[in-house]
Amino acid sequence: MKRKLSLVMAVAVLVCMVFTVPTFATGPANQNVTVNTEVADPIWDIVVPTTIPMAIDAFALLDGTNQIYSPDFTIVNKSQVAVKATATVSLTGAALFQDSAAGVVETGTDKLAFVQALVATDVKETTGAAAFVTVAALNGDFYAGSLNVTGAAAQATEAAVDIEKVEGVYGASAPAVKLGTAAAKVEFALQKADYVKYYTAADKTSSAAQLLNCAPNKKGSASWRFIGKINSYANWQATDITATVAYSFAGLTPANYAAANLDENGHQFLSNVAAPSITPTTYTLVADTPLAVTFSLGNGSRAATAIASVKKGSNDVNSSFYTIAGNTLTFNATYVNALRDAGSAATITVKFNDSANTTVNLTLNV
Numbered sequence: 001m002k003r004k005l006s007l008v009m010a011v012a013v014l015v016c017m018v019f020t021v022p023t024f025a026t027g028p029a030n031q032n033v034t035v036n037t038e039v040a041d042p043i044w045d046i047v048v049p050t051t052i053p054m055a056i057d058a059f060a061l062l063d064g065t066n067q068i069y070s071p072d073f074t075i076v077n078k079s080q081v082a083v084k085a086t087a088t089v090s091l092t093g094a095a096l097f098q099d100s101a102a103g104v105v106e107t108g109t110d111k112l113a114f115v116q117a118l119v120a121t122d123v124k125e126t127t128g129a130a131a132f133v134t135v136a137a138l139n140g141d142f143y144a145g146s147l148n149v150t151g152a153a154a155q156a157t158e159a160a161v162d163i164e165k166v167e168g169v170y171g172a173s174a175p176a177v178k179l180g181t182a183a184a185k186v187e188f189a190l191q192k193a194d195y196v197k198y199y200t201a202a203d204k205t206s207s208a209a210q211l212l213n214c215a216p217n218k219k220g221s222a223s224w225r226f227i228g229k230i231n232s233y234a235n236w237q238a239t240d241i242t243a244t245v246a247y248s249f250a251g252l253t254p255a256n257y258a259a260a261n262l263d264e265n266g267h268q269f270l271s272n273v274a275a276p277s278i279t280p281t282t283y284t285l286v287a288d289t290p291l292a293v294t295f296s297l298g299n300g301s302r303a304a305t306a307i308a309s310v311k312k313g314s315n316d317v318n319s320s321f322y323t324i325a326g327n328t329l330t331f332n333a334t335y336v337n338a339l340r341d342a343g344s345a346a347t348i349t350v351k352f353n354d355s356a357n358t359t360v361n362l363t364l365n366v
Helices: 002-019 151-159 254-258 333-341
Strands: 073-077 082-092 112-119 122-126 144-145 165-169 177-181 184-190 196-199 210-213 219-230 242-252 268-270 282-284 291-296 305-310 322-325 328-332 346-352 361-366
Touching: 073 082, 073 165, 073 184, 082 112, 082 177, 082 254, 082 361, 112 184, 122 219, 165 219, 184 219, 219 268, 219 361, 291 305
Parallel strands: 282 361
Antiparallel strands: 073 219, 082 184, 082 242, 112 177, 112 219, 122 165, 144 196, 184 268, 196 210, 291 328, 305 346, 322 328, 346 361
């Protein structure tokens, strides 16, 4: 009897122990969270020419100077962001395109031509009478944005100007891009337009906001035209020179826009910005013969004004061994023979004095 009671008590204790073991809640080992993103798209509004008229004017009747002549081709950025605007130009036809004006000679009847895209150094903008709309006339009692004015009174009557026409101003230093059958780029960085956001009296919800162009004077506009020289002895036809222009655009962030070194007119001619360079960079030394190396100092904001140093390894090459005249670096025959006598290829490092301290390595084989 006692033995049976003891068994029951043991089982009871065991059951009690099983049900008093603590339990802990556990979650999944990994947890995935999906994050939604939004894309803030700007308003794109870029005006470009849709026709490319060009005159072959063998006797410079139109302007008294150029034998290739065209009206201005203007690009106006009315977008909310700065843009890089690229016009890719290529020429076709029976003309024999030359690398320089000097290549156009009048000693025969060959259809020789040298054609360039001349870029305006400044632009003048005009607007139509209907383009002016005052903020007060918008029937809105609040707005946001920049009107480039100061003071509430000035803001209340500021006119919103929509550029209607742009004309180029071509100074003596106007840059130009050489054109031919190979595609060439006429490229600009253009400042954004200035917009004011406004709401009508009937609907002031955020989705009803409208943007009115308040493009400030001389901002975001560029202009260029065709010019050139041709052999007036040739029998020119209208189809002898045909231009094809393809436009492309890319947005510029504020940082990239600032890096473009834009001028006071809100545009910068990018095609004329290039670092110093040397082409080719590999040469074969010939005994008793000077070596002439042609270099470019570059263009625009990246240009150098001179070669800063010429080194072989870490040592300066003695200035008696070379001369620099124009865009040519010439190593004299004495130095050439000394390099040949060494019996192995030499590496010469040319450093320019541009802001980036551009260096170019020359390989001189024996």
